[in-house]
Amino acid sequence: MRIAVLKETAAGERRVALTPETAKKFIALGADVAVESGAGEGASISDADYEAAGASVASAPAVVKDADIVMGVRAPDPASLSGASKGAMVAAMFDPFGQRDLVDGYAKAGLEALSMEFMPRITRAQSMDVLSSQSNLSGYKAVLAAANTYGRAFPMMMTAAGTISPAKVFVMGVGVAGLQAIATAKRLGAQVSATDVRSATKEQIKSLGAKPIFVENVAGIEGEGSGGYATEMSEEYQKAQAELVSEHIAKQDIVITTALIPGRPAPRLISDAQIASMKTGSVIYDLAVVQGGNVEGAQADTPVVKHGVTIMGYSNTAGELAPDASALYSRNLYNFLSAFWDKEQGKPILDEEIGDAVRLTQGGKVVNERLNA
Template sequence: MGLSIAVTRERHEGETRCAVTPDTVKKFVALGATVLVEAGTGAGSSIPDAEYVAAGAVVKPDTRAVLDGADLVLKVRGPTQQEITALKPGAVVIALLDAYREKDTVAALAGAGATAFAMEFVPRITRAQVMDALSSQANLAGYRAVIEAANAYGRGFPMMMTAAGTVAAAKVFVMGVGVAGLQAIATARRLGAVVTATDVRPATKEQVESLGAKFLAVEDEEFKNAQTAGGYAKAMSEEYKAKQAALTGEHIKKQDIVITTALIPGRAAPVLVTADHVASMKPGSVIVDLAIENGGNVQGGKLGEVVTTPNGVSIVGLANLPGRIASDASSLYAKNLVAFAGLLIKEGGLTVDLEDEILKAAVVTHGGAVVHEGVRG
């Protein structure tokens, strides 16, 4: 029997994405694999079971029937305990495991003898760009953050001149200029907002300005040298941090919308917007916290909620923004998985070569143990 690939329904609360699409099923079938999909897997992404069947998958009605004997299991989120108990020893699992926080899932995968890869650990190197699920999903999250901000904001984004008077353009401030931040800037600009952005890395200034936004930072000598040769931010002095905080605080007061995007792998998200900042904003202003699932960048935000403060500021703390555009998010993530799985699928079977730098960086459990140093520690 050839390679068996299993895809089960996502059971994480609110998860609408799926790990394969009909297009990627065709690619796996072309490699000689049998693809088993649990009924209803694509429902949240508007993919009927019949489309999977037409692409060459076998759709089965329950989880155990799908997982029985599977060599490779593809997921968006980590598998449930019930799914893990159904795995055969040595099965390979690929998912966005959230491995730093979901320690019970990681331990169970190790105990079951599974080799588990976390897509969030794929290194950001040229060869792995097509597998970079964090970037593909962050891009959509940055777009959706602006849409959610526009929805919560009781006014228009672009300047509009009418016979009855002029509507001023919304002022949008993006904090953190990674993949999500850049897409948020681009989307807000497309909607006609006046956009500013800030980041601790000097190299991002040019990217911000190339999108038609203004860069905000205390641009002294320390700032100009605030980046390592590898492109990472250096720790800043307390004096610089105080100057930057004062500048940011004054700027936030004048903004209609603030979007925060700062995340630190393996640690709680840093607080960028304090309660005092929120209290200084105008009634009707909106803050969208893209880091809410990791503790949040905004004091007073709540996971899964839109909080309205006493001074009339809305703090949007919605989880899983890519899942709000599930069809596109699933399409991109499924392509990331095809590329990653391609490192393992050799001559109709699976070969786990942990000397490969991408696989070595992403593996979390193998041979009955947790092998990723950051997660194990």
């Protein structure tokens, strides 16, 4: 069983799908691990580190040749995998809804595409969930980046010259990223509030010491979709939420938006008029900027100043912490593949529940129900 790891080719992508730590674990399972030279540079991992772990380091063609499993952060171009074994597994993030042509290319190439974004939100798959591990880091980094841009102190400071009031931070969307954003802002000493369309998150917000800001008296709206994700809200709820947010957002110094709906553009949470109501010098960090953005006028990797408010958001926030993001992502992949490792056959044999959820292509066809619906 040969496992191949290539250097990421997407612009600005510094993460790598395998660390020396997990390379050792795969080798202990009996796998032959090959890594493209320079693959770990962006994550502060040298070729010598991989070799010390027992992996071989070579050029891309040599690494891919006869590979049974290819691991990536972003799914590589199928043309670059022409030397892999027939029907080789490729475990990576595919952005299946946004890059359907890529998925079709994998089907034509006869490769078995395994989309890590489609990992089901079930208890036994928690350690395999790349979206959660990367979102955790994204929520943390978003607060730090916003704090740096804000340019003022976060905690309350009492000095002989007077008192500095704590920064007010408002987190919109309380998933994994939002919860980490709340926790990080609280650790920095800010006065934190948060909102979500799912009423079940109220207690989570309170448990972190933040103030829940929720629409009340709109019957029958819980906002909970399958797998713990939020769903789109009714017009009545959207109107009530907009009014509540408009009133609250005008008093905030920093706003972190995190709302995403799988397979759809990011919902618009903050309008230009709401931005105009904020104080000069305030900062908005949009974690959904790549998916269209939660904030009107947001641009990926380019801070925009509107009405004296800075709107920002990295296209790859977790990638800004490449060493830690790579370590967590690599463990996710190991937990996934090793959970189904058949010692007799020396390879992973995926079960139906998780295998069918993540498998996009097999036998020359697109087989995932979510893509064929």
